């Protein structure tokens with residue numbers, strides 16, 4: 361059987377999973393593709409650290425040119441992460457006519473269109489199913505199964521680390537710090553977890569999802585991004601008492617000719633499907649004009665689940681090589697998203713305030729709401745400390761502008777502070 365040589369760049373959580381899956385599933389892959397897949401070369405930073413993991417017949421090197429300049433390598437798998445030097449490496453690989461499979465959402469969200477053009481020019485494939493929602497095969501599903509439908513909204517839980525952290529806080533009352541440490545040990549978090557907890561990783565994934573869903577590229581600066589770093593156990597507990605579970609959600613909705621996109625902690629009704637997604641699992645809800653609401657669920661992070669998506673890309677590139685159909689674009693870039701009128705985007709909010717325990721305080725806030733045309737459906741007061749009360753409101757739907765003005769006006773009071781304002785998802 362003819363062989364196809366692969367260069368693997370990175371042997372961390374995902375790279376090790378790719379190595380394991382190729383060696384364990386060789387027969388099945390050969391039956392499907394008609395080719396034997398061989399990992400010829402592996403590139404890492406620290407060769408000595410990986411010597412024991414790698415068979416003697418594979419070249420283990422710290423020089424990526426051993427892949428770029430090897431004419432026998434047809435497919436390169438980039439699972440090292442980060443934007444630099446990954447961008448230059450992928451550019452060089454494509455210019456050397458290698459097909460590239462990557463899991464790198466940072467890079468694809470930031471420079472995907474530029475790299476797709478380089479791939480097209482070189483009749484090479486550039487594919488990245490693993491870049492969004494780890495083990496869930498969502499990108500090809502959107503390309504193939506929503507080809508004739510108009511997608512109205514795509515939303516969901518697209519970061520495994522933050523969902524793992526929130527689950528441990530909710531179900532086991534773990535501290536935020538302990539849960540993050542465990543997510544890092546389990547290989548779910550990025551090498552620097554800042555992007556995970558700050559919502560940036562989820563935002564990269566929403567940029568890619570939006571491009572596939574709507575054909576529009578949304579710039580990172582145009583997305584409202586809020587992470588989970590400031591979520592308090594008391595908010596998690598209070599939200600549960602109101603019948604909600606806090607989740608970090610990505611939401612991208614068609615508004616006129618543009619897209620409204622946001623990544624933020626959201627109170628999800630506890631009987632909503634997204635509230636039932638626990639640990640490192642992800643779920644993507646795609647709403648189509650014709651099909652209505654659909655939900656795709658599975659592991660969003662971790663070595664083998666992510667490697668499974670990488671392998672699905674490797675198999676599809678191999679089939680393209682066999683059929684001579686390489687170089688067809690995987691992304692759906694049509695244009696930059698047009699500006700939208702955000703006043704049309706309205707949600708109820710969970711507002712957590714701390715106020716000096718003196719008469720008339722709550723009235724000050726409700727008066728402000730009335731002046732802004734806003735109102736609330738639920739209110740709870742608890743003791744924060746000896747001199748202050750915690751007051752939680754669930755508001756009726758209000759716009760971002762109303763919320764912004766409310767925040768600004770509350771900030772003018774010395775004796776009242778707004779600690780949290782989270783969107784509430786309606787069933």
Ligand SMILES: NC(=O)C1=CN([C@@H]2O[C@H](COP(=O)(O)OP(=O)(O)OC[C@H]3O[C@@H](n4cnc5c(N)ncnc54)[C@H](OP(=O)(O)O)[C@@H]3O)[C@@H](O)[C@H]2O)C=CC1
Pocket residue numbers: 369370371372373374375403404405406407409422438439440441442445463464465490491494547548549550551660661662663666
């Ligand atoms: N972990 C996950 O669950 C998921 C990760 N991803 C994405 O997959 C990619 C890889 O993630 P993950 O496996 O977790 O990352 P790791 O940090 O576990 O592994 C990174 C690997 O890349 C190697 N590497 C890093 N920089 C260089 C360099 N400059 N030259 C050569 N080798 C380098 C490292 O070598 P060494 O070991 O010697 O340091 C290491 O083997 C990232 O883009 C990530 O966002 C996508 C979905 C899920």
Ligand SMILES: N[C@@H](CC=O)C(=O)O
Pocket residue numbers: 491493494518519520521522548549550556561660661662
């Ligand atoms: N750090 C990411 C890994 C997968 O993309 C996550 O936690 O989702």
